[in-house]
Amino acid sequence: MRSPVREIFRKVDLSAICSFAGGYPSAETFPMEEIPGLSARVLEKYGSKALQYGATQGVPELRQALSERYAVPPENIQITTSSQQGIDVLTRILVDPGDVVLTTAPTYLGALQSFRAYRADVRCMETILDDMETCPDDRRVKFIYVIPDFNNPSGETMTLEQRQAVISLAEKLDCIIVEDAPYRELRYSGRSVTSIYDLAPERTVHLGSFSKIFAPGFRLGWMTGPQEVLEQVYVCKQALDLCPPVFDQYLALEYLSSGALDKNLQKTIDLYRRRRDLMLSLLDKYMPEGVSWTRPEGGLFLFLTLPEGMDTVALYDRALAAGVAYVAGSFFYPDGSHRNTMRLNFSFIDINRMEEGVRLLAQLL
Amino acid sequence: MRSPVREIFRKVDLSAICSFAGGYPSAETFPMEEIPGLSARVLEKYGSKALQYGATQGVPELRQALSERYAVPPENIQITTSSQQGIDVLTRILVDPGDVVLTTAPTYLGALQSFRAYRADVRCMETILDDMETCPDDRRVKFIYVIPDFNNPSGETMTLEQRQAVISLAEKLDCIIVEDAPYRELRYSGRSVTSIYDLAPERTVHLGSFSKIFAPGFRLGWMTGPQEVLEQVYVCKQALDLCPPVFDQYLALEYLSSGALDKNLQKTIDLYRRRRDLMLSLLDKYMPEGVSWTRPEGGLFLFLTLPEGMDTVALYDRALAAGVAYVAGSFFYPDGSHRNTMRLNFSFIDINRMEEGVRLLAQLL
Numbered sequence: 001m002r003s004p005v006r007e008i009f010r011k012v013d014l015s016a017i018c019s020f021a022g023g024y025p026s027a028e029t030f031p032m033e034e035i036p037g038l039s040a041r042v043l044e045k046y047g048s049k050a051l052q053y054g055a056t057q058g059v060p061e062l063r064q065a066l067s068e069r070y071a072v073p074p075e076n077i078q079i080t081t082s083s084q085q086g087i088d089v090l091t092r093i094l095v096d097p098g099d100v101v102l103t104t105a106p107t108y109l110g111a112l113q114s115f116r117a118y119r120a121d122v123r124c125m126e127t128i129l130d131d132m133e134t135c136p137d138d139r140r141v142k143f144i145y146v147i148p149d150f151n152n153p154s155g156e157t158m159t160l161e162q163r164q165a166v167i168s169l170a171e172k173l174d175c176i177i178v179e180d181a182p183y184r185e186l187r188y189s190g191r192s193v194t195s196i197y198d199l200a201p202e203r204t205v206h207l208g209s210f211s212k213i214f215a216p217g218f219r220l221g222w223m224t225g226p227q228e229v230l231e232q233v234y235v236c237k238q239a240l241d242l243c244p245p246v247f248d249q250y251l252a253l254e255y256l257s258s259g260a261l262d263k264n265l266q267k268t269i270d271l272y273r274r275r276r277d278l279m280l281s282l283l284d285k286y287m288p289e290g291v292s293w294t295r296p297e298g299g300l301f302l303f304l305t306l307p308e309g310m311d312t313v314a315l316y317d318r319a320l321a322a323g324v325a326y327v328a329g330s331f332f333y334p335d336g337s338h339r340n341t342m343r344l345n346f347s348f349i350d351i352n353r354m355e356e357g358v359r360l361l362a363q364l365l
Numbered sequence: 366m367r368s369p370v371r372e373i374f375r376k377v378d379l380s381a382i383c384s385f386a387g388g389y390p391s392a393e394t395f396p397m398e399e400i401p402g403l404s405a406r407v408l409e410k411y412g413s414k415a416l417q418y419g420a421t422q423g424v425p426e427l428r429q430a431l432s433e434r435y436a437v438p439p440e441n442i443q444i445t446t447s448s449q450q451g452i453d454v455l456t457r458i459l460v461d462p463g464d465v466v467l468t469t470a471p472t473y474l475g476a477l478q479s480f481r482a483y484r485a486d487v488r489c490m491e492t493i494l495d496d497m498e499t500c501p502d503d504r505r506v507k508f509i510y511v512i513p514d515f516n517n518p519s520g521e522t523m524t525l526e527q528r529q530a531v532i533s534l535a536e537k538l539d540c541i542i543v544e545d546a547p548y549r550e551l552r553y554s555g556r557s558v559t560s561i562y563d564l565a566p567e568r569t570v571h572l573g574s575f576s577k578i579f580a581p582g583f584r585l586g587w588m589t590g591p592q593e594v595l596e597q598v599y600v601c602k603q604a605l606d607l608c609p610p611v612f613d614q615y616l617a618l619e620y621l622s623s624g625a626l627d628k629n630l631q632k633t634i635d636l637y638r639r640r641r642d643l644m645l646s647l648l649d650k651y652m653p654e655g656v657s658w659t660r661p662e663g664g665l666f667l668f669l670t671l672p673e674g675m676d677t678v679a680l681y682d683r684a685l686a687a688g689v690a691y692v693a694g695s696f697f698y699p700d701g702s703h704r705n706t707m708r709l710n711f712s713f714i715d716i717n718r719m720e721e722g723v724r725l726l727a728q729l730l
Contacts, residue, residue, distance in 0.1 A: 002599075002603065003603045024418055025417075027412075027413030027414075027416070027417060030413050030417075032413060035404055035405075035408055036408065039401045039405075040400075040401040040404075043397055043401065048392030050582060051392070051397070051580035051582040052392060052580070052581060053389055053581045054582065081584065081610075082606045082607060084604075084605070088605050088606070110607065117601065117604045215416035215417070215612075216416070216418045216611075217415060217416040217417055217418070217611030217612045218416075219446065219606060219607075219609070219610045219611070236482065238475075239449075239479045239482045240450060240453050240479075241447045241453070241584060242447060242449050243584070245446075245583060245610045245613060246582030246584070247400075247580075247583055247613065248610060248612065248613065
């Protein structure tokens with residue numbers, strides 16, 4: 001199945017409308033001016049090896065830098081050609097057709113696509129704590145997939161108790177947890193919660209991404225996890241693309257180790273915080289009664305729930321005609337339910353068009 | 366299974382020995398000095414979209430440029446994150462466990478790894494023309510995989526008659542042909558043979574690569590083929606990595622459309638021609654009787670056959686100890702046969718060490 005989100009971008013000229021669809025970071029956060037200098041420095045420092053085939057696990061210097069940043073041994077880091085690839089590779093090595101993948105719901109559409117591609121039986125836990133009691137001791141559950149920080153699409157963050165419940169469930173099922181954390185460093189308020197990986201490194205694969213802290217055009221992510229999983233990922237990566245993009249890895253390394261990444265990250269957080277705050281205040285101002293939404297502490301999204309019986313899939317063409325775009329929430333549920341929900345992205349839209357967009361959306365509802 | 370070729374590079378410091386292993390292009394062919402300028406120009410011309418998520422099929426400007434270069438409609442071009450990924454994706458969408466993939470032998474190890482990963486039944490045709498008569502009308506054959514130009518590892522090129530025989534066989538079996546052509550533009554002598562894609566576009570998927578005409582560190586390839594195959598590849602690519610590296614695609618575009626690629630390609634061809642000629646003359650000079658080898662008209666490899674009964678796998682540790690490396694030829698046969706063969710790469714080794722390497726190898730044999 002084609003991704004409905006990517007198809008929106010393929011078919012519609014979104015520049016003409018107020019788009020809360022997509023999950024793109026703001027181009028304002030890209031280090032445009034630094035790239036030519038970074039390119040020159042990479043070639044000066046690393047010479048031709050920056051343009052040659054590289055190690056399947058990723059270039060050692062970048063693994064070392066990530067190791068220091070995240071306090072993980074470098075041998076436990078696998079660079080991936082995007083964290084989407086990380087999800088896909090894990091599904092490929094862990095799941096045979098009919099095996100079960102448990103996810104919270106709503107959840108990332110790109111993950112659901114990989115799960116479906118490998119014919120996984122995707123079951124969702126809307127409330128993990130409840131399911132803890134009822135979930136059968138099922139050997140076919142190969143992993144639990146969660147986005148604990150600023151979930152895509154809901155924007156919600158799991159509490160420490162919820163994370164511990166996921167770990168207990170994984171222990172009970174003797175399965176792995178895949179912790180997808182592309183937004184973890186984009187926190188605008190509240191306090192950071194310990195990652196599931198830090199709580200249970202022996203059974204957690206943690207996926208990180210450069211897409212939101214550097215730029216998505218480089219297609220770079222990383223993975224840390226138990227050695228026996230990484231070993232299988234390594235073999236799979238050899239067949240998949242031999243190695244991640246080498247030049248891009250050195251660009252990321254230079255960007256990270258020079259301190260530019262952290263400086264830019266602070267600016268990115270400030271920018272997105274203002275956008276989130278504006279978005280929430282506009283929703284407060286314009287949305288009719290009966291509509292509710294999440295109040296994310298970070299990330300790129302919030303999730304709107306309309307009164308029961310409304311259908312955001314059916315509404316979509318009228319929204320586009322009115323000049324506003326969103327992604328229907330039901331796409332993020334494995335069973336296509338919750339048709340009265342929608343995902344709104346607040347990172348990509350021109351901040352000057354946010355008010356118009358929310359107003360149009362409110363009128364439509 | 367780990368790739369024996371990549372494992373050699375992982376475990377041994379090849380800088381200390383004369384290595385004919387690996388399949389790396391020469392760093393002398395990389396446009397080192399042009400990269401910073403290309404980077405600046407890409408950002409000037411394309412702005413932030415060069416760092417943003419891109420189209421799953423590849424950025425339209427690069428598809429357009431490839432379309433003009435290779436006379437293929439742009440809508441029939443899918444950019445891949447390396448042509449290795451092209452092989453892997455095709456196997457993923459076309460092959461169920463137990464399905465048959467036919468290959469010539471010896472053949473590219475990375476392809477065999479992907480075939481095995483999807484549990485294909487890999488059958489090899491040592492001589493296609495012979496097999497034409499005996500091959501059963503087997504519906505389980507999903508595709509025929511060939512490297513018609515300067516085969517890796519043999520260096521041999523298929524004649525027009527052999528290509529036509531492959532097409533006849535594919536027609537008989539009603540299957541697709543995967544034409545892997547990463548070396549096609551690296552011809553040092555002789556005359557170009559029409560590609561299988563040009564002979565039978567309706568049933569051929571042609572894989573191209575930027576690794577040997579730009580630089581492998583960018584992980585960029587492309588694929589052209591029948592629309593119904595490309596449609597499946599597109600859906601698979603969405604789940605796999607959303608899109609190929611965007612910045613790298615624009616670098617390749619600028620490199621290609623400015624004419625720098627063709628200028629550099631001519632220099633690359635001249636460089637490799639000298640290396641091939643030297644390599645052949647050194648083999649003539651040093652190799653003992655009973656050893657034979659191929660005389661490639663292009664590409665990066667030639668293939669050595671030792672007297673029956675010799676074993677290049679068993680010999681390998683002694684070779685390394687003596688200071689010379691190769692890849693045992695049996696790795697390139699699906700059944701691990703032909704243990705009296707070896708692949709020699711002539712593109713990567715320091716040209717000043719070639720004579721020493723061939724001499725050491727000859728002494729060993």
